[in-house]
Amino acid sequence: MKQQGLTLDQDTLTDTEGASSLLAIPVATLIKWRSTGEVRIPYVRIGRQIKYRTRDLKAFIETSTIK
Numbered sequence: 851m852k853q854q855g856l857t858l859d860q861d862t863l864t865d866t867e868g869a870s871s872l873l874a875i876p877v878a879t880l881i882k883w884r885s886t887g888e889v890r891i892p893y894v895r896i897g898r899q900i901k902y903r904t905r906d907l908k909a910f911i912e913t914s915t916i917k
Contacts, residue, residue: 858908863894869902873911 856868869891870877883889884900892906 856904858904858911861903861905863901863903864907866900866902869907872904872907 856862856864856872858872864872866877866880870880873880880891883891884893891902891910894901894903
């Protein structure tokens with residue numbers, strides 16, 4: 851599901867594809883991280899769907915930034 855105009859400045863839910871796009875990493879990487887716990891990005895499970903909060907993605911970027 852492509853969400854038009856999705857940005858990290860919004861506080862919204864997005865699917866794995868949207869999160870992948872915002873983080874500029876492959877969908878498969880997010881799926882692997884989620885299943886192995888190798889990298890922990892908070893997510894929401896709604897039934898069988900996985901959603902990411904854009905504020906959590908932004909926080910992940912901030913904590914992963916090496917200054």
